[in-house]
Amino acid sequence: MNDAAIVYLVDDEPGMLKALTRLLGGEGFQIKSFDSAKTFLAEPELHGCVILDVAMPEMDGMEVLRLLQAKGSHVPVIFLTGHGDIPMSVRAMKSGAVDFLTKPVRSEDLIRAVKSALDLLEKSDQKQEEVERLRILYAQLTAREKEVLAHVISGKPNKQIAFTLGTIEQTVKIHRMRVMHKMQAESIVDLVHIAQSLGVSAAD
């Protein structure tokens, strides 16, 4: 579990905030609670997951999620509602919520949801880091090497790549080895994955 992760509670009912703070606090989560959508949205940086009440005065939970997404935040959101119906849960999940729970919620269900939201956060954090690392590696490639990479992941044989680039097969082989080495790829399949996660597209 990510130690720095915070569980943000947003509910207009003070009694509910207190009870959830106790419950999740007892499980060792770090809690920050907000009694209105407005104060929550004023929070400058979010790191963790959000438990969001759907029915709140002034602004409902769906609207809060929409505003978060508009700000470019990818914080996982768990909806908690007093009167959940199927259309509402469908809307919630489509809008990008990670879970949809109805009140009264059993602590096991809530804790499981929070844990999986934080796992998700961690995974996406890890993925983010990995992509960042690969990006640095990719930046170290020469222009020619990038060119060769694009051709290699398209699955063409070396001879054809050499013909396309107007060089000899031996040169392509050398470039290809260098790319594999620089990108720390163990196989062609690995290299294709790396290219995919970097958004590098194959050459024609």
Added chain:
Amino acid sequence: MSLITVIWSMIAASSLTLGFVHLLIWWQNREKRERLWFFIMTLGTACLALSELAMMKAQTPEAFGIALRWLHLPTWLIFVAIVGFILVYLRTGRYWLALAVIGLRTVTLGLNFLLDPNINYREITGLREVRYLGDSAAMAIGRPNPIMLVAQVALLLLLIFVVDASVQAWRQGEKRRVLLTGGSISFFVAMGTLSAILSLWQVVEVPVSASLFFMGMILLMAFDLSLETKRAAILEVELRDTQESKYKEVTHLGRVAALGELSVSLAHEMNQPLAIILSNAQAAQKLLENKTPDLAEVGEILGEIVNENLRASETIKRIRALLQRGEVSSQILDLNEVVTEVSHLMKNEMARRQVSLSHDLARPLPHISADRIQLQQVLLNLMLNACDSMATGGSDTRKLHVTTKSDGASVSLEVTDNGQGLPADVESIFQAFYTTKDQGLGMGLAICRSIIAAHRGQLWAEPARASSGATFHVVLPVKEVRS
């Protein structure tokens, strides 16, 4: 004073007394025309009794003749009244027979005043004393006039008319009326006039005393009419009871409908404390798993569980009160309390509909005497309507404002929204079955208005002063404090 004078005066007085009672009934309710005819009948009988008394106590043949002559006027009156009474009371009787009776009797009356000394005698030569009811009474000596047969034919026609009308009424099932009214009229008119005829034709040595028999008729008819009055009174009470229970039923239905609209929010209102209780309880369970649990924290948690439980039962109590088909009861209450209670019930609905509710309550507010549940119902309806109006139009930021104030004599409540406003014909919204909602009954405002009217108050609507919406006003009289 002689016995005859006493009896005949009493006949006149009691007959008139009975008559006046029914005259008053007619005065109160002009539709009861049979009561007017009955009064005329008693008036005729009283005058008849006095004429008979004058005859019996006459000192000279001339005085006897004049009294007998004037006796025909009340007799005519009684005939007309009997015919009129039968027509309106039994609602049967042939019109041509009625006209023939009255026509012939009017001819008799005319002849009576044309002939000297009257229709019954060619001449009255003298008087003789007869013993009657242990007293002495005067009877005429003279030649009877055969023209008086006209009067007796009129009598026969009257009897035929009454019997005919009675038979028809009997066939229609009006048995009590026929027995008491038709029967008594037929019997006593026949007996009374028979005795008079026999007396006038000098067959029997008994003075003319038809009023004695007419009095019997009047007593039986008065008895019948009093039964009728009683029946009408019972019917009226029953009708009022039915109306009251209908009113109760309709207002109850209105409440059920309003709560139906609120059901989602009320479920939420019930759910919220349950959710808080569950989370708190599970947090406490977790705490107690520790080797050294924080008992102060557990105590605090239990306190909150108790509070939330009370909150839930309070909500249930309010809903149950609104759903009950209870008696309407007036109690002395503060309108502000009603506003607070309803606002509490509506809290979630307001949140759900994104309506911000604000209050401006005058404190202290004079107390009013009203049924708490019904006032809650009115406010609930007004607030729900306002929410609906704001959902379909008007401003984007939905604002509902509830105000209470008082001018000392009355207390007023205003519910203002910034919704789509009122239709051009404002009064139409208070009519039954007026609705703008898909699932509305259209009874809400009609019921509200009848509730407020039952509280001697007024309910009306106006365009809101500051927005596109509407303001609903409720004005109720202040409960007078007796010092």
